[in-house]
Amino acid sequence: MNTIVGNESAIKRILLVDDSPIIHRLLRKTLEAHGYEVCGDAKNGREGVSLYQSLKPDLVFMDITMPVMDGLEAAEEIMGIDPEARIIMLSAMGDEQIVNRAKALGIEDFLKKPFNDYMIISAISGIV
Amino acid sequence: MDIKYILPFLEALKGILEQFGATDIKRGNMTKNDLMHVDTDITAVVGMVGRVRGNIAYSMATDTAKRIVSAMMMGMPVEELNEMGRSALGEFSNMVTGNASTLLSGSGIQVDITPPSIIFGRDVYFIISSVETLKIDMESSLGRVEVNIGLEL
Numbered sequence: 001m002n003t004i005v006g007n008e009s010a011i012k013r014i015l016l017v018d019d020s021p022i023i024h025r026l027l028r029k030t031l032e033a034h035g036y037e038v039c040g041d042a043k044n045g046r047e048g049v050s051l052y053q054s055l056k057p058d059l060v061f062m063d064i065t066m067p068v069m070d071g072l073e074a075a076e077e078i079m080g081i082d083p084e085a086r087i088i089m090l091s092a093m094g095d096e097q098i099v100n101r102a103k104a105l106g107i108e109d110f111l112k113k114p115f116n117d118y119m120i121i122s123a124i125s126g127i128v
Numbered sequence: 129m130d131i132k133y134i135l136p137f138l139e140a141l142k143g144i145l146e147q148f149g150a151t152d153i154k155r156g157n158m159t160k161n162d163l164m165h166v167d168t169d170i171t172a173v174v175g176m177v178g179r180v181r182g183n184i185a186y187s188m189a190t191d192t193a194k195r196i197v198s199a200m201m202m203g204m205p206v207e208e209l210n211e212m213g214r215s216a217l218g219e220f221s222n223m224v225t226g227n228a229s230t231l232l233s234g235s236g237i238q239v240d241i242t243p244p245s246i247i248f249g250r251d252v253y254f255i256i257s258s259v260e261t262l263k264i265d266m267e268s269s270l271g272r273v274e275v276n277i278g279l280e281l
Binding site for chain 1: 144147148200201211212215216218219222223224225226227229230232233234238240241242243
């Protein structure tokens, strides 16, 4: 008998990739308040790819401008490893060329910083 | 320096300040310098590459920085600028420059930006590239932010 009730969404465990500790803190606060688990924190794209492989999160929030490896490269690597990966880009950079490049990789959504709780939660709800 | 390269930064800064709840936002003095020189307590610098190259430095007094960080952290009191505070200032400069670059791309000028650096200390000269720099003051309820724009054009 299945007695588990609650969040029916397939998304529970979320990996955060951003070089800025403040973004990790603000995102974690928002996500945890809405019942999601932050399963990992990566500070650049390279760490993000590596944590994606070891943690197998349901969703990744990915910054773009980061040292070592930027978010577009990291998203491309992750999609190459797991074409079913779900990635939401979250960046201060939002010109058309970058948004189109990111969308061509098969990402779920592209959010612009600064963000608020509503933007984050509705983007997750929008994922089928 | 053509105004079309300057306005996106001021517009982006105004927009970000508004989103963090600043009021009474108005542009103050504008001065032209041969080098990028700041004499406030804290400066966040972001590099720009692409069709336009250079550096944008956002400098401010410690109190202003604390008020901005507090606003970014949903009003949480900020007593000192620790690692989280420095990160918030870096992110603030990243948001302003990122949003400005989106506006620039709307005029057909494609640019990319580098991760921000935060510098503590007064009387700092940035001799990164010897380009003419414009310093524009932006006043608001959070305090004064000086925007130093040094672009190779």
